[in-house]
Amino acid sequence: xxxxxxxxxxxATDFGESRLALAGLALLVLVVLAASFAPLISPQDPYDLAQxxxxxxxxxxxxxxxxxxxxxxxxxxxxxxxxxxxxxxxRISLMVGAASTLCALVIGLAMGLAAAYFGGRTDGVIMRLxxxxxxxxxxxxxxxxxxxxxQGTGKTIFALVMVQWAYYARTVRATAIVERAKEYxxxxxxxxxxxxxxxxxHLLPNCLPPLIVIATVQVAAAVALEATLxxxxxxxxxxxxxxxLLIKNGFDYMLSGKYWISFFPGIALxxxxxxxxxxxxxxxxxxxxRLQK
Amino acid sequence: xxxxIIRRLLQSVLVLGFMSLLVFVGVYAIxxxxxxxxxxxxxxxxxxxxxxxxxxxxxxxEQYLIFLRQALSGDLGKSFAYDIPAIQLILERMxxxxxxxxTATAVAVLLGIPLGLxxxxxxxxxxxxxxxxxSILGFSLPTFWVGLMLIMLxxxxxxxxxSGGRGPTTALFGVQVSFLGWEGIRHLILPAVNLAxxxxxxxxxxxxxxxxEALLQDYVKFAxxxxxxxxxxxxxxxxxxxxxxxxTVIGLxxxxxxxxxxxxxxxxxxxxMGKLIIDSINVLDRPVIVAYLLIIVSxxxxxxxxxxIVYSVLDPRVRLGAQAR
Numbered sequence: 361x362x363x364x365x366x367x368x369x370x371x372a373t374d375f376g377e378s379r380l381a382l383a384g385l386a387l388l389v390l391v392v393l394a395a396s397f398a399p400l401i402s403p404q405d406p407y408d409l410a411q412x413x414x415x416x417x418x419x420x421x422x423x424x425x426x427x428x429x430x431x432x433x434x435x436x437x438x439x440x441x442x443x444x445x446x447x448x449x450x451r452i453s454l455m456v457g458a459a460s461t462l463c464a465l466v467i468g469l470a471m472g473l474a475a476a477y478f479g480g481r482t483d484g485v486i487m488r489l490x491x492x493x494x495x496x497x498x499x500x501x502x503x504x505x506x507x508x509x510x511q512g513t514g515k516t517i518f519a520l521v522m523v524q525w526a527y528y529a530r531t532v533r534a535t536a537i538v539e540r541a542k543e544y545x546x547x548x549x550x551x552x553x554x555x556x557x558x559x560x561x562h563l564l565p566n567c568l569p570p571l572i573v574i575a576t577v578q579v580a581a582a583v584a585l586e587a588t589l590x591x592x593x594x595x596x597x598x599x600x601x602x603x604x605l606l607i608k609n610g611f612d613y614m615l616s617g618k619y620w621i622s623f624f625p626g627i628a629l630x631x632x633x634x635x636x637x638x639x640x641x642x643x644x645x646x647x648x649x650r651l652q653k
Numbered sequence: 654x655x656x657x658i659i660r661r662l663l664q665s666v667l668v669l670g671f672m673s674l675l676v677f678v679g680v681y682a683i684x685x686x687x688x689x690x691x692x693x694x695x696x697x698x699x700x701x702x703x704x705x706x707x708x709x710x711x712x713x714x715e716q717y718l719i720f721l722r723q724a725l726s727g728d729l730g731k732s733f734a735y736d737i738p739a740i741q742l743i744l745e746r747m748x749x750x751x752x753x754x755x756t757a758t759a760v761a762v763l764l765g766i767p768l769g770l771x772x773x774x775x776x777x778x779x780x781x782x783x784x785x786x787x788s789i790l791g792f793s794l795p796t797f798w799v800g801l802m803l804i805m806l807x808x809x810x811x812x813x814x815x816s817g818g819r820g821p822t823t824a825l826f827g828v829q830v831s832f833l834g835w836e837g838i839r840h841l842i843l844p845a846v847n848l849a850x851x852x853x854x855x856x857x858x859x860x861x862x863x864x865x866e867a868l869l870q871d872y873v874k875f876a877x878x879x880x881x882x883x884x885x886x887x888x889x890x891x892x893x894x895x896x897x898x899x900x901t902v903i904g905l906x907x908x909x910x911x912x913x914x915x916x917x918x919x920x921x922x923x924x925x926m927g928k929l930i931i932d933s934i935n936v937l938d939r940p941v942i943v944a945y946l947l948i949i950v951s952x953x954x955x956x957x958x959x960x961x962i963v964y965s966v967l968d969p970r971v972r973l974g975a976q977a978r
Contacts, residue, residue, distance in 0.1 A: 497909040504672075584795040594931070607797075614804070615804075626798050634794075
């Protein structure tokens, strides 16, 4: 008889069935590694002014700098290596995306569980808030907050959290209400377990699969929204250039034919977003209990 | 029914009140209102006079009431950059944004419905797969990046279309519009396509799903059994029935087209409200920022209210759901 697989093994096997998803995962791992080890693998520290030379500015891809360095993807207006800039920019983009998603997940989870568990007036107030929030487009909420608060990495993360939490709250509430009515919760109640134990040990783990899928999609959405806000000049500050800001910096040069300053950071951004989406797509299929064999 | 509308109205007033408080706190309490409301180039005597005139020596709650009263009477200060009332400035830019948003919606509908029908009628053919892959990309790629690529290809590389601006406009019933002249249309193409992409993907998916569902219905089988031509079955029987959700979504999403116009206008230097707000944030033209935020949020509250009311009239279940809660 075949050995029983642990849930994690089953998920891994199912995930591997799609080659496209595996390619997405491989790409995502590469992107995360590049961001994590940016200081080690970058040919140049783009924020160390001593390493920059004005003579190197706006060189096309493949040219050699004054100090003998090869700019594989060209250099920008200050003589920075685009490739190094992308590695460092990825760090900020991914950090902002992941941090905001995590905070929003925790807040949304708490709100959604509270709404589902207590019901009544609590549920009414929280869900009204969620409805109002979801009736405004994400970019508008972020714009209002950043216009009032001003630019900054922390403020950008805050704005992204405010944009995202409602999605989680709604999903958690819907899942939790279905789960709450099932026998295992009733059994836990009959055992006279404390409400906290029932919520965190019994209800929460069973609400997680749809949340994981949404969280993955939302990381990609957060990275894209952060890039958009930074491109508009209201996101992260110029001292911490994310991919969106790198693209913005190259925009004026692009009109005069020097495409690489904007183009390559844009490709890095798109590859990041597409790889996250590919992984999320397959996760949705794997974690959906209705599709399980 | 009246109870439902009254409750929605109260809720809208609450949201608007909260927004005005947020903007007030952000602009008056956190920032220094002297910097914000008085032109930095004014001299000392002017500043002192303005502080007294604006009532900045009064307690905060009283200042908030004054701010509200002035906002309600349409006085939100003068723009530093343009030296005309902020509200007037925004209203002047509104037609450009509306023209762009309407054109983008038209592009999304005129391309989206035929493409969605095609993908729904022959779901296994390669054009259908191509269309669906394209719609996934339309959903996931950031709008501003697609806009840059459009400029790079069609404006810089091929030089077919202008990279930005609105071009010459023509007056139509007193409103300046671009679409009446060839030069204006050339300026309109890239921004409209860019803004349309997201909605286009949405409409393609809706149309495809609706078509696939409708093809299995009895009335389609019956129409075919009557020997009607394929064009008539698809064009009349299928299309008519899938239009209801599509029209709803187009209406609902119009607000978000206006919101996302902020991005498209900034990329293509389209002189609408969206570019104005980003420019104003960058030069700290705060009266314009305050006016824009209050106006755009009011517009959204009105759209949402109208949608809710129309829905409750069309679909009694919405009202029942609200009562049961």
